[in-house]
Amino acid sequence: MTNFSRQPAFIYTFAYNDAERSLCHLEMRSFFGTDTESKIVKSDVKIDPSRSPFIKGRVEVLAEGDTVEEIIAQATAFGNEEETNKVIFLKINDRQGKDKIENQERLRIERAIGSEMQGDFDLHNPDQLYAVVPYGGRWYFGVYTKSEPIWFNHMKKPREYSTALSTRVARAVANIAVPRPEGIRAIDPCCGIGTVLVEALSMGINIVGRDINPLVCAGSRENIAYFGLTGDVRKSAIEDITEDYDVAIIDLPYNLYTHASWEEQFTILKHARRIAEKVIIVTIESMDERLESVGFQIIDRCITKKQQFSREIVVCI
Missing domain, CATH: 3.30.2130.30 (VC0802-like)
Known part of the structure; x- marks a missing residue:
């Protein structure tokens, strides 16, 4: 019928x-x-x-x-x-x-x-x-x-790092973090050159960016402006962030520009737990024990691969 x-x-x-x-x-x-x-x-x-x-x-x-x-x-x-x-x-x-x-x-x-x-x-x-x-x-x-491949237009940025997330992965990560943007406040406290920020802002997600490196903050602001977007990006260490957020997206620093030791990564995870109710971790190595040690519960995860390079995306509360 x-x-x-x-x-x-x-x-x-x-x-x-x-x-x-x-x-x-x-x-x-x-x-x-x-x-x-x-x-x-x-x-x-x-x-x-x-x-x-x-x-x-x-x-x-x-x-x-x-x-x-x-x-x-x-x-x-x-x-x-x-x-x-x-x-x-x-x-x-x-x-x-x-x-x-x-x-x-x-x-x-x-x-x-x-x-x-x-x-x-x-x-x-x-x-x-x-x-x-x-x-x-x-x-x-x-x-x-x-569907219109809006992300495709963001592939070529004025500022780029070879180790940054691809625009496809960054867009998916933003959706995983904030599937329904209404009323949600998000932060990328290790934002780098803003690959995730560009994708999130282009979808109307309320997100701010912070990074300890002033040079990458400047690059992030340039990339955001290049695509006609407006975003709040400032230099700040994660331990200095006092506001509370619904969700944080963290692509753990590991490249030549912002190499983070295990102790520094532990600090990032600990403060992410403090500032956000839900955290999306992007990492190149297993983090389960460290995530659990700072009080996170892992509720979902996936692996994304590019040639021989793999990243794990872990959803925590």
Whole structure:
């Protein structure tokens, strides 16, 4: 039976490679409370798909049914006589193997729905884009929003370090730290040249940056301004921070410019525990014992790899 969705429902599709799988799944869990190998998730949580480096698009569900014919039968209720539209069949779905829907059938379904809708069908430059997708034994139809790779525009910065997080990883880390920005105060107390700050600020996250090195603070401010963003970045040691925050993101210093000894890293962890309720740690080596020794509870984690180089991202409360 076809029905119009009464509660808001959204379907998200994802794209990632094997090296990104663990990071993408942690971001999924942060956004939706679940992850999946099928690269498609249904949720009542509304996320701008352009926030994630892994989300390909979002369907805002308007109708669902047991069969695609039930969706086609209701297509006259959708669209607008004053707008052109296009319907796409999402290739990422959970109908794989012997149940996979081949290209000719996908095209037939797109045409069948589009021809019944109000307004003209425009394949090239439609006013509104819609999508249909099978998932979990049912069919879903709704408004489609394609993800825009905003992070890609941040790859080339005026100031860069070879050991800084990539923009994709930094954006995912910001989402893991602050999946829902409303009312959240965040800090990056070892902000370096501001890779995480740029991604977080570009998504409207309320975050400030601090670093003990005045040169990297200047570089961070330059990078933030270069992308037309506004951020509060100041020189400060973490032990001198007196404000409280909901979350802290810490890419533990280890490079030639800001090498931190074990004792210095321990100080960073201890004060992170003091200033924030939740802390995201990015580290190149295992930190479990030290995190637990300063009172952290590890609630989630992932590994992100780049060639032979691995980082662990640990979510602590």
